[in-house]
Amino acid sequence: MINLEKKLRAAGLRPTKQRLLISNYLFSGSHMHVTADSLYSELSKSGVNISLATIYNVLNIFTSHGLLREISIDSSRSYFDTNTKKHYHYYYEKTAKLEDIDIEKLQINPLPEKRNGFDVSSIDIVIRVNG
Amino acid sequence: MINLEKKLRAAGLRPTKQRLLISNYLFSGSHMHVTADSLYSELSKSGVNISLATIYNVLNIFTSHGLLREISIDSSRSYFDTNTKKHYHYYYEKTAKLEDIDIEKLQINPLPEKRNGFDVSSIDIVIRVNG
DNA sequence: TAAGGTTTTTAGAACTATTCTAAACTAGTT
């Protein structure tokens, strides 16, 4: 968890108790996709009680500091992704779960870089499957 | 507007006054992307007063009957697209406006058809530009 | 290590997009 403190400081964030607990959940294993609610209830389940306001604060500030990426999948809630590298997603409609697609697995031609003089800031691909 | 009545009947929907007015706005010109709120205020502006509840009802029922397609761009609101053919989108972040990308303009390789035994139900691509 | 200023956390209120409720109205059928 000392490396988590470094990670937060490197991002310009104070390593508070709550941020470290959330980081420990999000960044200690493999990549994951969470919603505010799923994060809140997973932490609660394991005895970590952090207010929902803080969950939202931390998800938003982690996102604005590049530790998370926000994904629009469903207009009723936000997903946050611990994988901040470029990649795409499968979305399982029944379970509402996401799965990463490595960027090399899907070629896009031509890869757009500009449109009407504006830079492309991201390319979001979601492949929805009926399962 | 007689063709709009036919269009609604063909979709299995009663051509009520409100549905015809909304259809006239949505389906008489070229394709467009609306939110419940933009549709409500555009209609109001032109003197067509339909309750917001009906706007939502109609957008949802048109979507479930294949006359519209719902797009997730922003977790804070839903967009509805009068273009129901397969296509992709540019999203202008500053103006929050969408622009269609013809499916032939963007090649995806390999085009996924299945994942873990589940059929692909749609492929959503959004290219965000900073303008 | 103790202040002291600044940032963060928190409970609960507020906000906003959307859906629900149930009563009034309308469309299609006989």
Next chain:
DNA sequence: AACTAGTTTAGAATAGTTCTAAAAACCTTA
């Protein structure tokens, strides 16, 4: 015209998220 099922509506309810402002924690400096 009367009947029935479907639709519209205002307003209430819901749910995800943000705001407020007071208390707590963090970090710098002495």
